[in-house]
Structures are given as C-alpha cells and as structure tokens.
Amino acid sequence: MDFNRDVEISREEEGVISVLSPPSMGTMQIAGSNGFGHSIEFMSQAYTTNQEGNSEIIIEEEYLSTNQDGLLPIFLKFEDVTFKVRSIPASSKNPVKVMMSKVASQLHMDGEHYKPILKGITGSIGPGEILALMGPSGSGKTTLLKILGGRLHENVKGTVTYNDIAYNPALKRRIGFVTQDDLLLPQLTVEETLVFAAFLRLPSNMSKQQKYVRVDMIIKELGLERCRSTRIGGAFVKGISGGERKRTSIGYEILVDPSLLLLDEPTSGLDSTSANRLLRILQGIAKAGRTIITTIHQPSSRMFHMFDKLLLISEGYPVYYGKARESMQYFSSLRFVPEIAMNPAEFLLDLTTGQVNDISLPEDLRTPRGSLEFEKDIIKYLQLKFKVAIEPKEKASHRVTKAPEHLQSAVQVKKDWTMTWWDQFFILSKRTFKERCRDYFDKLRLVQALGVAILLGLLWWKSTTGTEAQLRDQVKFLKPVEIL
Numbered sequence: 437m438d439f440n441r442d443v444e445i446s447r448e449e450e451g452v453i454s455v456l457s458p459p460s461m462g463t464m465q466i467a468g469s470n471g472f473g474h475s476i477e478f479m480s481q482a483y484t485t486n487q488e489g490n491s492e493i494i495i496e497e498e499y500l501s502t503n504q505d506g507l508l509p510i511f512l513k514f515e516d517v518t519f520k521v522r523s524i525p526a527s528s529k530n531p532v533k534v535m536m537s538k539v540a541s542q543l544h545m546d547g548e549h550y551k552p553i554l555k556g557i558t559g560s561i562g563p564g565e566i567l568a569l570m571g572p573s574g575s576g577k578t579t580l581l582k583i584l585g586g587r588l589h590e591n592v593k594g595t596v597t598y599n600d601i602a603y604n605p606a607l608k609r610r611i612g613f614v615t616q617d618d619l620l621l622p623q624l625t626v627e628e629t630l631v632f633a634a635f636l637r638l639p640s641n642m643s644k645q646q647k648y649v650r651v652d653m654i655i656k657e658l659g660l661e662r663c664r665s666t667r668i669g670g671a672f673v674k675g676i677s678g679g680e681r682k683r684t685s686i687g688y689e690i691l692v693d694p695s696l697l698l699l700d701e702p703t704s705g706l707d708s709t710s711a712n713r714l715l716r717i718l719q720g721i722a723k724a725g726r727t728i729i730t731t732i733h734q735p736s737s738r739m740f741h742m743f744d745k746l747l748l749i750s751e752g753y754p755v756y757y758g759k760a761r762e763s764m765q766y767f768s769s770l771r772f773v774p775e776i777a778m779n780p781a782e783f784l785l786d787l788t789t790g791q792v793n794d795i796s797l798p799e800d801l802r803t804p805r806g807s808l809e810f811e812k813d814i815i816k817y818l819q820l821k822f823k824v825a826i827e828p829k830e831k832a833s834h835r836v837t838k839a840p841e842h843l844q845s846a847v848q849v850k851k852d853w854t855m856t857w858w859d860q861f862f863i864l865s866k867r868t869f870k871e872r873c874r875d876y877f878d879k880l881r882l883v884q885a886l887g888v889a890i891l892l893g894l895l896w897w898k899s900t901t902g903t904e905a906q907l908r909d910q911v912k913f914l915k916p917v918e919i920l
C-alpha cells in the first residue's frame with residue numbers, strides 16, 4: 437500500500453525493530469476540532485517493521501494529541517469487495533409469481549436470483565490522497581462508494597478496513613458523504629445553511645463563537661464569500677450557481693472535520709473551469725490530512741492529473757488500480773496505445789467499454805476488430821491482466837503494512853457530540869420556521885395568492901343567495917377553492 441504523504445515517524449513502539457525507509461520532511465495543515473487549522477511538520481513514507489515482520493506506520497505523539505477529537509488519519513483498505521442484488525427474473529410477468537419471488541427472497545428461500553454488481557474490487561488509500569473511481573455509467577462506482585462509506589452492508593462480501601479495523605458505528609462521525617443530489621433548503625442562504633449545520637452537528641462543548649469561526653473558515657476555504665448571503669435556491673427560487681451549490685454541500689460535510697470524505701460525482705453539471713476549481717479545493721482538503729474518494733465521469737486532462745490514485749471499474753470488475761499518473765504507462769505496457777492525441781480519461785473510459793477505435797491493441801489479443809465478441813474480449817483481457825499484474829501486489833502490500841495500534845484504537849472511539857434532544861428540536865424548529873416564513877412570504881407566492889384570491893372573489897361577486905338553488909350554486913364554487 438502506498439502511503440505517500442503519510443504522517444510523521446518518530447514514536448517508538450514496543451517490538452519495533454527498524455525504520456525501513458528514510459522519512460522526508462514536509463508540512464501539513466490540520467484543521468482541529470476547535471475550528472482552527474494547525475500547521476504541522478511531517479515526514480513521508482513512514483514504515484517500521486515489528487517482530488512479526490509487518491510494516492507499521494508510526495505517527496508522532498504531538499500529532500495525535502493535537503487532533504485527539506478532531507482529524508484522525510484514516511488508512512482505508514478494501515479487498516475482494518463483491519456486492520450482489522436480488523433480482524426478479526425479467527421473464528416473469530405474472531404478478532403473483534413476482535410477489536411469490538419477492539416473499540421468497542425476503543425469507544432467504546431462493547439462492548439463485550442474484551445479480552452481481554461488484555465482482556472483487558481491491559485497493560487502498562491513505563490521508564492526503566485523492567482516489568478517483570472511474571468507469572462507464574452503471575459500472576458500480578456509486579455502489580462501491582456507499583460500501584466504503586459504511587452505508588451498504590447487506591449482500592456485501594470481502595473486507596473493508598479503516599486503520600485495519602472493520603467498520604463500526606463510531607466511524608460514522610468520521611466519514612463525510614456528499615451525494616449526487618443534495619438536500620439543501622432553497623430558502624436559506626449559504627451562511628445560514630452552514631451555521632445551522634454547525635449548531636446541529638458540532639460538539640456541544642464548542643462555544644457559539646467557535647462555531648461561527650468554524651463556519652467562517654469553511655466559507656473562506658471553499659471560496660464562498662461572494663455568495664455567503666445568497667439563497668441556495670431551487671426550481672422556483674433563483675439562487676447560487678451549480679458550482680457554489682456543490683461547494684456548499686462539501687462545506688456541510690467538512691464542517692465536522694471528517695477524516696474520510698466521499699463524494700459522488702461532485703463535478704457533474706459543472707463547466708470545466710468550475711470543476712477544476714472544485715478539484716483544487718478538494719486537493720487542499722486532502723492535503724490537510726483527509727482521505728478523499730470521489731467518483732468522476734469524464735475529467736479533463738488537467739483534472740485527471742490532480743488525482744493521486746485511480747480505480748478503474750468495468751462492469752463491476754477492476755481493470756486498473758494504482759497511481760493515476762502511471763495508468764497510461766500501465767496500459768501502454770500492455771500494448772494499448774492511443775494512435776491519436778487523447779485525453780487520458782477518454783482513453784481509459786474507451787478501454788473500459790471495449791470501444792477501442794484509434795487505439796492500437798496487443799498482439800496476443802486474437803479476436804478480430806468488428807467481431808461480435810470483440811468489445812467483451814477487450815474487457816475480459818483487461819480484467820485478467822489486472823488479476824495477474826496488479827491485484828497480487830496490492831494484496832501483498834495490505835499484508836505487510838499495518839496501521840499503528842493507537843490509530844486502530846482511535847477509530848473505535850466515538851467522538852463526543854452529546855447534544856440534548858431539546859437542543860436539536862429547538863435548532864431544527866428555528867431552521868424550519870425561517871425556511872417556511874421565507875417561502876410563504878416570497879414575493880412571487882404573495883402575488884400568486886393575491887391573484888387567486890381576486891379570481892375566487894369574482895366567482896361570488898354580485899351573486900345573490902335568495903333561493904336554495906342560488907345557495908347550492910355558491911357552495912359548488914367551493915370545490916375549486918378546495919383544489920387550489
């Protein structure tokens with residue numbers, strides 16, 4: 437496992453025999469739980485070997501004490517991750533059969549109708565790094581992201597460890613997840629959104645002032661100063677731009693200092709300049725000691741070079757895992773070489789779909805171009821090469837590198853964020869009240885309500901209620917009022 441830009445070596449554990457690689461010095465910005473950043477010195481490639489012959493990453497005491505309740509370095513390893521979903525046979529159109537099949541699968545009575553989604557994914561990532569998950573639509577990127585974030589457990593096989601410890605509920609507060617579709621409230625401003633989130637999600641032992649300072653710091657870090665007082669907006673409310681919206685969602689998550697940040701398509705819908713800017717921000721967030729994993733569709737070549745690691749998935753199988761900048765070299769060593777100038781991401785995605793026009797092919801790939809099996813064979817070829825050339829090395833590196841014991845125990849300790857039920861109720865009520873008031877007193881809505889009121893008033897205007905029939909007619913008009 438490549439723990440580049442790792443943390444300091446110097447703590448001498450019992451049983452440690454020797455330092456394997458000479459560490460190199462650097463500086464790292466760490467955001468502490470109190471909302472202030474810390475600049476600390478660090479040395480990279482920090483491994484030692486203990487008596488069992490395992491390599492271990494050692495971190496200086498000072499580093500741990502600085503971040504006791506804040507940023508904890510997380511080294512994530514995943515091995516042979518598979519996931520399948522229960523599927524109902526498409527041929528079955530009979531609703532009774534479909535229902536029976538559903539009931540049977542609920543009761544775990546059928547073992548056959550499963551559709552494999554992920555088929556043995558292996559890799560690792562450490563603090564300070566960004567891992568990009570790339571692959572065609574439907575290849576399983578989001579599913580893998582959910583598994584790594586501890587959001588999907590059922591029907592998952594393989595191992596996922598955080599500092600060599602399996603997922604446990606204490607990790608929930610150390611993992612941030614930015615989904616494709618955010619849940620921001622349209623009527624609140626960017627600043628209000630983050631302030632409410634700070635009051636809801638930051639530890640109760642932080643003072644109000646510290647929470648405001650933290651929000652201010654996030655706004656500056658994410659370049660949201662210009663739009664801090666602009667409403668988020670939505671379908672009917674004009675608001676901030678798409679890029680600002682994505683950055684606000686990221687701010688919402690990094691507010692609580694997650695050690696592991698997972699992002700699902702953070703650049704979708706953004707122009708290349710905004711996407712670039714967002715990735716630069718993510719780079720800064722990673723450099724502060726966080727581990728970042730992001731799914732991405734088709735990054736520009738500039739963006740592609742900002743990733744430290746790349747995991748390429750095709751139909752649920754891995755076809756490349758390693759340093760992003762070495763991916764082209766790997767495929768050219770397999771004799772897949774672009775014949776014209778190509779964006780690396782475009783070239784890699786072409787390979788994962790088996791559409792290899794303008795790409796020269798290895799000689800041992802015998803299927804002729806244009807044949808029915810051609811695309812499938814390309815994908816199979818790449819999957820096989822991964823199994824032989826990449827997977828064994830990565831697995832071996834998982835065996836020999838171990839996170840130090842104090843980091844292993846730290847991931848099992850829950851961050852203390854005790855907030856009373858009443859406090860939560862109060863903050864949520866205040867937020868809802870503000871949101872609803874703005875919504876109801878929105879100018880457009882007021883004009884709309886006034887228009888409808890005048891129209892309805894006209895229905896009864898100058899009408900008489902002398903007879904029973906006239907009275908019945910008036911009651912009939914109540915129906916459209918009910919609908920409106």
Ligand SMILES: Nc1ncnc2c1ncn2[C@@H]1O[C@H](COP(=O)(O)OP(=O)(O)OP(=O)(O)O)[C@@H](O)[C@H]1O
Nearest residue numbers: 521522553571572573574575576577578579580731
């Ligand atoms: N719970 C589920 N039930 C049935 N099928 C599922 C389920 N979850 C995922 N899938 C299927 O698994 C495949 C992978 O889905 P996933 O969302 O991970 O793909 P993706 O690579 O993130 O795609 P995109 O880039 O379009 O977001 C898809 O074919 C999807 O339909």
